[in-house]
Amino acid sequence: MTIEIKPLPVDERKTCPKEFSFGVTFSDHMFTQNFDENKGWHDAMVSPYHAISLDPSAAVFHYSQEIFEGLKAYRNINGGINLFRPEENVKRFNRSAKRMVMPEVDESLHLAAIKSLVKLDQEWVPDQEGASLYIRPTMIATSPKLGLGASSQYSHFIIAGPAGSYFKGGLTPISVFVADEYRRAVKGGVGEAKTGGNYAASLFASEEVSKLGYSQVLWLDAVEGRYIEEVGAMNICFVYEGKKIVTPMLSGSILPGITRDSILKLAPSIGYEVSEQKLDIEEVLADIDNGKITEVFGCGTAAVISPVGKLGFKGNEHIINDNQTGPVSKHLYDELTGIQYGTREDKFGWIVQV
Numbered sequence: 001m002t003i004e005i006k007p008l009p010v011d012e013r014k015t016c017p018k019e020f021s022f023g024v025t026f027s028d029h030m031f032t033q034n035f036d037e038n039k040g041w042h043d044a045m046v047s048p049y050h051a052i053s054l055d056p057s058a059a060v061f062h063y064s065q066e067i068f069e070g071l072k073a074y075r076n077i078n079g080g081i082n083l084f085r086p087e088e089n090v091k092r093f094n095r096s097a098k099r100m101v102m103p104e105v106d107e108s109l110h111l112a113a114i115k116s117l118v119k120l121d122q123e124w125v126p127d128q129e130g131a132s133l134y135i136r137p138t139m140i141a142t143s144p145k146l147g148l149g150a151s152s153q154y155s156h157f158i159i160a161g162p163a164g165s166y167f168k169g170g171l172t173p174i175s176v177f178v179a180d181e182y183r184r185a186v187k188g189g190v191g192e193a194k195t196g197g198n199y200a201a202s203l204f205a206s207e208e209v210s211k212l213g214y215s216q217v218l219w220l221d222a223v224e225g226r227y228i229e230e231v232g233a234m235n236i237c238f239v240y241e242g243k244k245i246v247t248p249m250l251s252g253s254i255l256p257g258i259t260r261d262s263i264l265k266l267a268p269s270i271g272y273e274v275s276e277q278k279l280d281i282e283e284v285l286a287d288i289d290n291g292k293i294t295e296v297f298g299c300g301t302a303a304v305i306s307p308v309g310k311l312g313f314k315g316n317e318h319i320i321n322d323n324q325t326g327p328v329s330k331h332l333y334d335e336l337t338g339i340q341y342g343t344r345e346d347k348f349g350w351i352v353q354v
């Protein structure tokens with residue numbers, strides 16, 4: 001299947017603003033295609049960004065049959081555009097689709113759609129330091145029927161918008177509250193799928209912890225409330241004695257992050273040991289307090305690396321590395337962003353140029 005391109009006339013295109021907030025400004029075009037049982041995927045098109053009209057009975061509104069992804073296009077030092085491991089995003093998109101009983105997309109078409117959109121909207125890939133064009137592939141169930149069951153019609157679309165540097169003025173540690181009362185995802189549930197319901201389920205606890213002055217929630221497993229899973233929109237890593245990076249093993253209820261996977265592959269090549277383990281919250285907090293854990297950081301597409309300076313749990317606060325960004329977090333941030341922006345060699349073949 002080919003992708004039809006219907007560009008906006010050049011004189012109707014907007015210019016990317018110099019100042020922008022994440023997630024509220026979108027580029028001139030979007031990709032769309034539709035699915036139904038008879039035709040399969042059809043009408044693949046890049047056309048001007050537009051509102052979508054849906055029947056109020058559309059399945060997505062009632063039973064949350066929805067998946068999405070998040071990746072970025074970076075303006076590289078030569079003025080070209082880099083995507084970071086986009087094929088991993090589309091594989092995860094298809095794993096999420098399978099889990100949510102949605103039709104998989106053709107991987108090469110999805111990648112071609114991202115490339116066509118970014119190429120057409122290349123003026124929207126910012127060149128300010130640390131900025132990027134955030135790309136949001138999404139699939140929703142559109143059958144107009146209330147009966148509970150998988151939809152037979154779907155819409156797949158991709159939109160994009162500029163994202164500023166996550167950290168203004170250097171890496172700044174965040175504070176994280178360990179959820180004791182609430183759980184994000186259960187064993188056997190949909191925690192490892194990137195589906196909207198997981199995020200809706202996390203909002204209540206996020207609101208509660210922000211009232212306590214924390215910026216993120218750290219989730220524990222839902223069976224024993226004991227093992228560390230992940231942060232709101234990031235995986236989490238613990239640095240032991242400045243040299244060993246430990247992250248919770250994938251449990252089925254954690255989103256398998258592409259940044260997490262990149263750290264597990266990159267860190268051994270720059271002198272660190274890595275390990276995926278079951279991590280007991282009480283043992284981790286004891287190791288923070290006795291100094292064995294020297295750094296904690298979240299990792300994900302949005303911030304790449306987000307140092308954690310403070311962990312709150314059951315009324316106690318545990319301060320990590322004097323609430324300062326540590327050397328391992330900084331080292332990994334520099335290496336990963338260096339690959340993304342083309343200032344470091346792409347030893348792993350992670351970059352796809354647009």
Ligand SMILES: Cc1ncc(COP(=O)(O)O)c(C=O)c1O
Nearest residue numbers: 233234235255257258259300301
């Ligand atoms: C719940 C959750 N965990 C982890 C991540 C990190 O994943 P990635 O590194 O692929 O962005 C994200 C972001 O997508 C997320 O939403």
